[in-house]
Amino acid sequence: MADAPTHRSSPTRRATITDVAARANVSSATVSRVLNGNYPVAEPTRTRVHAAVDELGYVINAHARALAGTSSRTVGIIVHDVVDPFFAHIARGVERAASEAGRLCMVCCTHGDPRRELAFVDLLHEQRADAVVLVGGAHQDRAYAREVARRARSLHAGGARLVLCGRPSVGRDVPTLSVEYDNEGGAFALTDHLLTQGHERVLYLGGPPNLSTTHDRLAGHRRALALRGVPAAPELVHTGAFSPAFGHRRLAELLAAKLEFSAVFAANDMVAIGASQAIEEAGLRVPDDISLVGYDDVPAAATLRPRLTTVHVPLEEMGRQAVRSAVPDAESDAWRPPADGGVRLGTHIVVRDSVAARTPSPARTARTARTERTEKDPGPSCAR
Amino acid sequence: MADAPTHRSSPTRRATITDVAARANVSSATVSRVLNGNYPVAEPTRTRVHAAVDELGYVINAHARALAGTSSRTVGIIVHDVVDPFFAHIARGVERAASEAGRLCMVCCTHGDPRRELAFVDLLHEQRADAVVLVGGAHQDRAYAREVARRARSLHAGGARLVLCGRPSVGRDVPTLSVEYDNEGGAFALTDHLLTQGHERVLYLGGPPNLSTTHDRLAGHRRALALRGVPAAPELVHTGAFSPAFGHRRLAELLAAKLEFSAVFAANDMVAIGASQAIEEAGLRVPDDISLVGYDDVPAAATLRPRLTTVHVPLEEMGRQAVRSAVPDAESDAWRPPADGGVRLGTHIVVRDSVAARTPSPARTARTARTERTEKDPGPSCAR
DNA sequence: CTGAAAGCGCTAACAG
């Protein structure tokens, strides 16, 4: 397929700007100028320089360039896992906006370990990233928040920005930027939707305890319950990973244990996917036997059968905003960071087919009709 | 939420190694040595240096470090789209292996544009990435291949490596590394499976024309057909995007046009997802009315109902191998690149529930029974 | 074990 890699180091020294200058009979400053195209250079000179560049196979050294002054032109993003659609969509937004701003995107995966997260912020700072975007719910812990705050100040002192994307601020006068969405409100709306359909025993499933996202969603859920006078039932709250595996395993256990509930509020769509499988395997049906809702509205939510009712979160847009609020645009030097450093994006509930009105006794009437159902999104609050 | 960003540049100059040296009453060389921990330094000295680092909030400059000699400790990865699971899983493998090798991962998205791809290889070269991994099928074009070859040589001359991941070599003596899997063979096996079940009119759906992946999968498909003496039917081949949207739209059109076929070979699982939706919307059922297969075996393939028969490709492992074959391990300096620069990983067909034996007349017998089917993976060649 | 000094390759004034 290819050469056996015999040499590790290049046989012949890599060409530098000086070499190019010599070959083109100009100074290195001139070469720099034609390469950066930000300064007038005579056409013939320019041509000679380009020729020299090609002949020598010269490739500029971004490190030398960064060292000498101009920024590194990179942004960093720290996520739990690039495969998880929640993070993947945000990462896509970050990458695109970075690209549009003429920047490269460095991605780091923590697998949910707060220590790794902090280490990556440091690493990205060392790389002199113009902005580092911390994505997803935060580990809830004073000491940890203090560490994040310290790094935010350090980054800020160096002219870079720490952007909190989908997690709360770490303190009033900590110099961070933030892109948020409403976890509490979405969970409230979703729970209320369930209650409206007659579900009072709803199982809350998944979401790592001690994560801000879980905390907020659960808070919204509980507020809705309280508002309708439904008593809190601790046995109906089962936090855990944000994964299909957790949703599947735990729900299977609960079903086997005959826990009583008529609806499942999965902490996110991934958990809902696992839950739906457990329900199916138990010989039950969604939504006839059990209603199911998720959160995030990732594409898989619409692929699931029945299609999942969930809360739409503008993931990609969050990623975009994260970098746009932190770095100047490529062209227009006109750049307006949000006045207070914070952007808050809207969410809304998306009603699909996974929730049915609860009937006192488990009637199975709708079952045959469902096969022929229309594929249009029903209801007024629909999106997609 | 945060301070209004009043200053762009730091109020006070960022601390450098010299500042730390001064504060600790040592030379900058000593600071460098304790920071890198690769040289004996007296304990008291080391302590003083660390104290100075903390007091000054010193953060090492990775660019200066890279410039001064040691490698940049980064690898680059170029994909079409981070959200597409095919790429996301490979990216995860790359990120993990890079992390394990003590390197940062820079990701670039091309959206399938070969020009952007080449531009990103250059960009990553400028960043002095130790390795750049080009992921996914290649645009089939002589001139393009030449450009890739040129960059491979350039990278190699600088001591870096270009890794081709899931695409063919660009020439015999071009210094690339490669991680491949068998597109042709998988497609052959899958088509053969369909033929065995009695499907002779199979619709091949999706995959950008002019992409090596499409070319290879289609070749395998055709070889299987030919081997069984099934005549090629041009009207049954519909290439297009690797997306659910394409699968959905095109299949809906074909169904509406009454094109005749009993099975669909979707060029990848994403196309299969869209296809399955079109089939459902047409009031037909998989696999009773139409059998369906995909390719890649991304998690969504197992979530789809009925669960999708597909070809398993070791995506994450490919990403891992890509970087492992290109860069030395973090610890062990013992590093063995593949002798010939090439790694080839195995694939296998995963039989699930989306293919049924073709019966002369469209009998609907199995329909009611299917509701109660077991969830275990059937068949001997199953994985997962 | 520690210091001095010479760059790494580029950009950015400042002069011509």
Add this chain to the structure above:
DNA sequence: CTGTTAGCGCTTTCAG
């Protein structure tokens, strides 16, 4: 329009 000249912040011989 182009050349000269300093560094940018770090690593790394080479001497103590």
